[in-house]
Amino acid sequence: MTSDPTTQDRRPHYAVEFADDYDRWFGKPGVSGATVDALEGLAGEGPVLELGIGTGRIALPLRARGLDVHGIDASEAMVGRLRAKPGGVDLPVTIGDFSRVPVPERDVFSLVYLAAGTFFELREQADQARCFAQVAQHLAPGGVFVFDSHVPEALAVAATGSQVVSEGDDHLVLCYRRIDPSVQRYSSHYVIHENDRTRQMRVEFRYAGAGELDLMARQAGLRLKERWGSWAGAPFTRDSTYHVSVYESR
Structure with a gap:
């Protein structure tokens, strides 16, 4: 685990004070299970990288299914909860600002993902755009970048x-x-x-519509591959309240 001192101000308050309670309050087995299933289907042979890995709610089940999972998170308290779980000690995590994807330049992944709206904790458009660009640099050929997003309306x-x-x-x-x-x-x-x-x-979050996200993806050299209306793969329709977007290299 490495630490970046510039991340101190970027650590959300909840990720420090409420780390011990996060899973109990926000861990929804049905949603988490569908998320894990979807990501496993997209991962290929791995390795995979979770941005904002937190307590390992998604990463540890993926690892239990045989995937080589890595993570980035700005909160040592949240990662401490991950470490306390079975298998958490051995999961490689970098402490840092996930918008900068602070892993070695040579590391590439078949899947980079975020869940539970974590992407939008990046509260500036420049940070969100930089995240797209940095992820694109770490995707293996055929790899994908996946995250969920509220529909602003x-x-x-x-x-x-x-x-x-x-x-x-x-x-x-x-x-x-x-x-x-x-x-x-x-x-x-x-x-x-x-x-x-x-x-x-x-x-606090910064939201963005699907069109703005697709534009940031194109500027980073990615393109939309699929967009679902849920982690379970439902169609994205006019009635969807959120979407799951899957981006790939152009």
Whole structure:
């Protein structure tokens, strides 16, 4: 594991303070399973690279299926949770800014991916475009770059109310979103009530429509190969609330 001191300011607050609770609140087995299945189908023989690997929710199941998985993450706390899981100690992770893909120049991958909207934690267009460009430099021939994305119009509708993220006998996690279209950003604001204590967590994102993403891909030398309406491979239609985009080298 290597560390980049310039990543300190890029570590989301939640990835430090709430690392121990992340899987319990956000780990949805059905969604995670479909994501792992889809990525396994795209991976070929590997190796594969996850940007924003976090606690290993996706990477460790892929590794259990025989893939050579590598990761990048800016949060040592999240990676610490990964290390505590079976097989986590042996999974190679670089601590750093994933928009710069800080792995050796010679390393190439059959699949580079992000999940759960992580790409949009890059809050500047320049960072998002740089991520595309850097990924393109590390794709093996025939390799693909894959991530999921909210449909901005559906995101705006979802921001009109709150939703239950997780609940149990001892806790309740609610989320509401605020959108600022003047800068293409939204914030997910979480209210966590647990053991008679209420806490708050805020995560900031920069959203982008499918057309802007495709343009950044083309500028990086990639092209859209497939676009699905879910990780389970549903068609992307006018009613889709998010999409999974698969980009390949031109």
